[in-house]
Amino acid sequence: MTPTARLRTSWSARSRQERLALRLLLPVFGTVFVAATVPFVLAVVQAVTNSTGQFIGLENFGRALGNPQLYESIKQTAIYAVVVLPTELLLGLGLALLVHRTVHSAALRALIYVSAMIPIVIPQIAVGVVFRLVYAPDYGILNALLGDTGHNQILWLSNAPLAMLAVASVDIWQWTPFVYLIMFAGLQTVPFESVEAAQLDGATSWTQFRHIELHYLQPLILLVVVFRIADVLRVFDHVYVLTGGGPGTTTEFLSLYLYRLAFRFSDLGQSAALAVVVMVAMTLFYTLISRFLPAERR
Amino acid sequence: MPRIVRRILTTAVLVVAVLVFAFPLYYLVVTSLKTKAELYSAVPTLFPQNPTIAPYVSVLVTRGMSGLLLNSVIAGLSATVLALAVAFAITYPLTRLPIGRGLRSFVLNWALSLRFLPPIAVVIPYFTIVRSVGLYNQLPALILVYTIFNLPLAIWMLKGFLEEIPLEIEEAALVDGATRWRAFRTVLLPLASTGLLAAGIIVFAFDWAEFLFAFILTATPQAMTFPVGVQGLVTQFEIIWNDMAAGGTIAIVIPLLLMLLARRYVMTGLTFGVIREK
Numbered sequence: 011m012t013p014t015a016r017l018r019t020s021w022s023a024r025s026r027q028e029r030l031a032l033r034l035l036l037p038v039f040g041t042v043f044v045a046a047t048v049p050f051v052l053a054v055v056q057a058v059t060n061s062t063g064q065f066i067g068l069e070n071f072g073r074a075l076g077n078p079q080l081y082e083s084i085k086q087t088a089i090y091a092v093v094v095l096p097t098e099l100l101l102g103l104g105l106a107l108l109v110h111r112t113v114h115s116a117a118l119r120a121l122i123y124v125s126a127m128i129p130i131v132i133p134q135i136a137v138g139v140v141f142r143l144v145y146a147p148d149y150g151i152l153n154a155l156l157g158d159t160g161h162n163q164i165l166w167l168s169n170a171p172l173a174m175l176a177v178a179s180v181d182i183w184q185w186t187p188f189v190y191l192i193m194f195a196g197l198q199t200v201p202f203e204s205v206e207a208a209q210l211d212g213a214t215s216w217t218q219f220r221h222i223e224l225h226y227l228q229p230l231i232l233l234v235v236v237f238r239i240a241d242v243l244r245v246f247d248h249v250y251v252l253t254g255g256g257p258g259t260t261t262e263f264l265s266l267y268l269y270r271l272a273f274r275f276s277d278l279g280q281s282a283a284l285a286v287v288v289m290v291a292m293t294l295f296y297t298l299i300s301r302f303l304p305a306e307r308r
Numbered sequence: 309m310p311r312i313v314r315r316i317l318t319t320a321v322l323v324v325a326v327l328v329f330a331f332p333l334y335y336l337v338v339t340s341l342k343t344k345a346e347l348y349s350a351v352p353t354l355f356p357q358n359p360t361i362a363p364y365v366s367v368l369v370t371r372g373m374s375g376l377l378l379n380s381v382i383a384g385l386s387a388t389v390l391a392l393a394v395a396f397a398i399t400y401p402l403t404r405l406p407i408g409r410g411l412r413s414f415v416l417n418w419a420l421s422l423r424f425l426p427p428i429a430v431v432i433p434y435f436t437i438v439r440s441v442g443l444y445n446q447l448p449a450l451i452l453v454y455t456i457f458n459l460p461l462a463i464w465m466l467k468g469f470l471e472e473i474p475l476e477i478e479e480a481a482l483v484d485g486a487t488r489w490r491a492f493r494t495v496l497l498p499l500a501s502t503g504l505l506a507a508g509i510i511v512f513a514f515d516w517a518e519f520l521f522a523f524i525l526t527a528t529p530q531a532m533t534f535p536v537g538v539q540g541l542v543t544q545f546e547i548i549w550n551d552m553a554a555g556g557t558i559a560i561v562i563p564l565l566l567m568l569l570a571r572r573y574v575m576t577g578l579t580f581g582v583i584r585e586k
Contacts, residue, residue: 030488031405038397039415046422046456049433056433105325112318127574129329131567132560133517135535139556140332142542143339149549151335154352183329191575195583233582244426247519247535251542265428265520272432273524285429292429296421303420303580 050289056282070283080284082259083267086174090263091242093178094185099234101182102189103227107219109190110197123194126187134184138251141180145252167253170260177249177261184248185241189234196230197223229302236299243292264288336560339553340364347549363554372529373537373555380534383447383522384515387454388508394455395462395507403470404478404496416467420580423460427520438525445527453521458511464580465510465573469503470496506573513563534559 057070074080113119129137144152145166153163166176200223208218246265249255255262255270262270268288272281340363341356368374398419402412434453435444443449473496481491522533529537538555541548567574575583 028406031401031407034405035398035401035407035411035415038394042394042398042456042459043418045452049430049437052433052437053429056436105322108318108321112315113322124568124571125326125329127567127571128333128564130578131513131563131574133519133535133563135517135519135538136336136556136559139538139542139552139559140336143335143549143553144332146547149347149352149547151352151354183332187329188578192579192583195575230582233579237579240424244428246428251539254543265426268426268428268432269524272428272435278432278436281432285432288426288429292424292426293421296424300417300420 050286053282053285053289056278057286060279066279070279071287074280074283074287077280079259079267083262083264086259086261087242087245087263089174090178090181090245090261091239093174094181094242095235095238097178097182098186098189098238099231101186102234103193103231105186105190106193106197107223109194111215123191126191129184129187130191132184134247135251137180137184138248141176141183141248141252145176168257170257173253173257173261177252180248180252181242181245185238189238192230192234193227196227200226232302236302239295240292333560336553336556339549340557342550342553344548344550363550364558366548366551367541367554367558371537371541371551373534375529376532376534376537377558379447379529379531380516383450383454383533384512386447386451387458387515388512390451390455391458391462391511392466392504392508395459395466396504398463399466399470400492403467404475416463419460419463422457423580427457431521431524434521435524444525445531447531449525450522450531450533453525454515454518457518457521458514460580461514461577462507462511465507465577466500466503468576468581469500469507472503473499506570507577509566509570510574510577513566516563517559 058065058067060066109119109122113122132140142150144150147153147163147165147167150166152166156164158164164172166172204222205218208222213221242263244265245263246269249261249263249266250269253261255266259267268281268284271277271284335354338354338356341359341361342353343356343358343360343362346353346357368377398415401407402415431453438444438449477499478491478495481495482488486494517535518533519535519539522536523539526532526536534555538552538559541552541555
């Protein structure tokens with residue numbers, strides 16, 4: 011075979027493989043891509059038309075964005091995030107450092123690993139049930155443990171600031187272990203040599219963390235924050251079960267507000283407009299943060 | 309600080325952490341084993357006086373929630389198989405065949421971006437679609453939605469597993485004269501089966517736990533899933549704590565067992581491959 015001929019066969023073989031790749035990929039990917047994109051298109055259509063299908067321009071967007079309740083729900087979501095995210099991060103990181111430094115038995119580490127996974131895999135709706143049994147008046151175990159079950163008992167779920175703390179505590183309960191597991195896994199990647207060298211130089215536990223371990227954990231902390239922000243924006247199940255967004259609308263986060271708009275008030279136009287805004291906002295958010303995510307690194 | 313004091317302190321912190329995390333679950337299970345009479349005692353008890361499985365019977369039989377359980381299993385299994393098939397069809401060419409970098413990163417990025425869409429925003433238009441094509445209150449609607457929304461996880465997990473299988477193994481079969489289909493079936497598929505199983509378990513657990521879509525897209529026990537039923541137990545006028553706890557316990561047990569089976573892959577899946585178990 012001449013070199014040119016060999017080159018040609020390898021080229022044609024290659025292009026045949028490329029064609030096969032596209033033939034396999036495109037039909038399936040195209041289908042799911044369309045299936046996932048259709049809702050967005052439909053939401054836009056619903057947002058710019060009225061119930062008889064007439065084009066009404068941006069009126070629904072005006073109503074959606076002009077609704078003071080929207081900003082109320084954004085505010086509640088922000089408060090929730092501000093309570094939940096730093097707490098989970100600090101607690102998770104603290105526990106990871108503690109176990110990393112003090113627990114050396116492999117069996118105990120494995121046991122903690124599996125136990126920490128339990129809250130993460132529990133359905134949110136069941137988590138709501140669990141904490142209903144903790145916080146509810148009369149039967150809730152928290153008040154019983156605090157020793158007050160009478161008329162003056164604390165109404166954890168129907169007192170405005172307490173209800174926020176109650177639903178936030180549930181989030182913290184469920185997701186601190188997630189942060190812990192990621193941070194603990196990150197700590198295992200810190201090269202032993204650099205830790206040893208620092209210890210020989212007399213580094214304290216804190217300087218060892220501050221100057222060496224934190225460096226390795228940084229990308230993971232970022233990852234946790236990004237994932238948790240996305241999760242906070244979709245919080246629904248456990249809040250719906252615990253407070254239903256109440257008392258009043260004090261725990262009505264963005265998802266619950268959208269739910270009420272769409273399925274309690276049946277305001278299709280306004281909720282579709284808001285859904286479009288949320289989808290666009292999340293796409294922008296995703297574009298901004300995607301370089302911190304695994305996809306771009308390869 | 310003397311060594312011994314530090315040891316006691318760290319042990320104390322860990323014990324408190326374990327108690328805080330374990331106690332609510334313990335109380336759920338305990339409540340699910342209580343008799344109705346015990347619920348009305350003045351002070352809630354920490355141990356069931358006369359343990360009974362009556363609440364489970366009440367939930368599954370009297371309230372007919374075993375039907376919802378079946379719906380959950382059917383929807384979960386179908387959506388898992390579909391998601392795995394679609395994810396495999398997408399990740400196979402991405403990892404085993406030459407494909408443009410641009411297209412590859414577009415597909416992967418798109419899949420990941422789905423993870424960031426709040427379901428409530430998507431379910432509003434889906435609700436209209438499902439109603440207009442007559443799939444409202446039908447399991448197929450849930451199956452399709454679950455398939456799409458678990459694709460990010462399925463695609464990223466399978467991509468990770470397939471990348472770990474050396475290309476040479478399949479190529480050797482091709483050189484020996486096997487067709488690509490045959491090489492796929494007899495060489496790649498057996499090697500990928502552990503990964504497929506792990507991804508399947510995790511995807512199923514997510515389908516099982518899903519609430520919002522099922523809550524909005526179904527209306528009667530014909531298509532309702534178990535979590536929707538559990539929510540119904542909570543928000544009824546008269547709260548029957550032991551039934552509610554039994555419902556919660558059943559909802560928890562299945563994903564818990566599955567995740568214990570797939571424990572080595574859970575974090576890898578949840579972090580899209582960033583965390584790897586050794």
